[in-house]
Amino acid sequence: MNTFTMAPCLGALLLLAATGAQAGSSWSFTTTGTQTNAGSFGNTRSYDANSGGGNVTISAWSNTKNSTTSTSAYIESAYLGIYTGGLGVTNRDGATSAGDTYEGTITNSTAPGHTMDNELRYDSMLFDFGSSAKLNSVTVGWWYTDSDLTVLAYTGTGTPTFTSANQSYSSLLSSGWSVVKANAGTTGTANYSNVGQGAAQSTNSSTYAPVAVNDLNISARYWLVGALNTLVQALPSGATVNAGNDYVKIAAVSATYATPEPSGAVLVGGALAGMYMLRRRQNG
Numbered sequence: 001m002n003t004f005t006m007a008p009c010l011g012a013l014l015l016l017a018a019t020g021a022q023a024g025s026s027w028s029f030t031t032t033g034t035q036t037n038a039g040s041f042g043n044t045r046s047y048d049a050n051s052g053g054g055n056v057t058i059s060a061w062s063n064t065k066n067s068t069t070s071t072s073a074y075i076e077s078a079y080l081g082i083y084t085g086g087l088g089v090t091n092r093d094g095a096t097s098a099g100d101t102y103e104g105t106i107t108n109s110t111a112p113g114h115t116m117d118n119e120l121r122y123d124s125m126l127f128d129f130g131s132s133a134k135l136n137s138v139t140v141g142w143w144y145t146d147s148d149l150t151v152l153a154y155t156g157t158g159t160p161t162f163t164s165a166n167q168s169y170s171s172l173l174s175s176g177w178s179v180v181k182a183n184a185g186t187t188g189t190a191n192y193s194n195v196g197q198g199a200a201q202s203t204n205s206s207t208y209a210p211v212a213v214n215d216l217n218i219s220a221r222y223w224l225v226g227a228l229n230t231l232v233q234a235l236p237s238g239a240t241v242n243a244g245n246d247y248v249k250i251a252a253v254s255a256t257y258a259t260p261e262p263s264g265a266v267l268v269g270g271a272l273a274g275m276y277m278l279r280r281r282q283n284g
Contacts, residue, residue, distance in 0.1 A: 024136070025052030026254040029087045030205070033058075039106065041092055042077035054257055057128045061162070061224075062091035062121045063169055063231070070121055071231060075162040075169060078123060079106040081114055084203045085142025086249030089116040089123040111201075112144045112247040117227050122169055124150075124226030125250060126160070132219045133255040135180070137210035140196040141251030142203060147196030148187070148228035148241045149248065151213050152177045153220035160222055169231035177224065179233065182215035186240045190233040193241045196248060208251050219258060225250065 026049060033045035046057040060080035067073040078091040090113065094104015100120045102113020116123040127135070140147050154160050156176020161167050167175060179189040187193045198207030226232075227246040235243060 024254065024256050025049040025054045025133075026252060027056055028252045029058075029082065029250060032082050041079050041106065043080055045080055045082070045087070052257075054133070054255075055130055056253070056255075057130075058087065059126045059128075060089040060091075060116075060123065061126060062089065062093070062123045064092045064121055066166065068095075071170070073121075073168065074166045075124075080125065081106065081109070083109065083114060083142070083249060085205075086140070086251035087116075087125065088114040088249045089125065090114050091121050091123055093121050095120055115142070115144065115247040115249055117247040118229065118244050119247070122226060122229045122231060124224050124229070126163070127223040127225065127253065129221055129223070129255060129257070131257065132221055133257045134217055134219050135214045135223050136254045136256055137212050137252075138192075138195060138225060138250065139208050139210045139252035140248045141198070141205065141208050142201060142249045143196035143198075144201055144247040145245040146228075146242055147194055147248050148246045149192045149195050149213075150190045150224075150226045150229040150232055151180055151192060152190060152224045152232065153180050153214070153218045154178075154222035154224070155218065155220055160224075169229055172224075172232055178218060178220075180214045180216050180218050184236055186236060186238055188233045188235055188239070191228055191235070191241060205251065210252065210254060225253075 027047045028050050033047045035043055035045050037043040044057050044059045046055055048055050060078040061075050062078040063070055063073040063075050065074040065076035078089050081088050090106050091103050093100050102108050102110040154176055155178045161175055181189040192213055195211045197209035230243050
């Protein structure tokens with residue numbers, strides 16, 4: 001093998017080593033998953049991918065701490081339940097107003113209180129993919145009244161601060177969280193309108209369909225998906241989405257990992273050594 005034929009081979013190997021394998025993965029939330037702190041507020045559920053690879057850990061959050069007023073309350077852990085139609089959230093409020101009468105205790109599973117909703121409080125799910133990933137789509141299963149979502153990516157350092165310190169939804173965009181929607185339009189760059197593709201209150205999973213999110217192709221380990229949240233970002237003038245009455249369950253998500261190739265350096269080194277020995281033999 002001469003220098004001219006060796007060069008393209010070496011270039012290809014270097015490209016292979018430098019480029020991570022892009023792995024598309026999807027997760028379906030139709031089972032309990034691997035649960036920690038089961039039966040309590042602050043539980044988590046972990047799921048292995050149904051296709052592709054990777055594991056995602058999900059926890060539930062709502063602004064129920066420190067105040068009875070949603071606008072000034074802090075975010076604290078809620079209960080993440082699995083129900084017909086997907087994952088839902090039960091927060092700690094349990095107010096006497098319509099809707100939240102079905103929250104406050106995890107044993108109360110009366111609809112729509114166990115959905116991720118924005119009735120008095122704002123519920124969210126935190127998705128931890130373990131490493132950097134591009135969230136591609138979200139599938140809403142069962143929904144009621146409306147199905148608008150707020151989607152954020154954590155582009156800060158370390159872990160999200162609200163998991164260990166007092167923080168409100170209104171400060172997220174100044175605390176490491178980023179919007180992922182390219183065009184504000186009439187929904188705002190944090191919000192996706194009418195994500196529920198199946199019929200309202202349907203338990204027929206064959207009607208559920210993924211909706212693309214993350215227009216900006218942002219990669220992040222942590223993603224926050226919640227019922228439409230105007231504390232995070234106010235709706236623009238002339239908005240066509242409603243500011244409340246969204247009740248949804250999340251049936252599935254998909255994401256793409258940028259997976260480094262750990263054996264790339266070894267591969268190149270071995271290939272170079274082999275080429276060197278072959279050239280010696282040919283020139284000997």
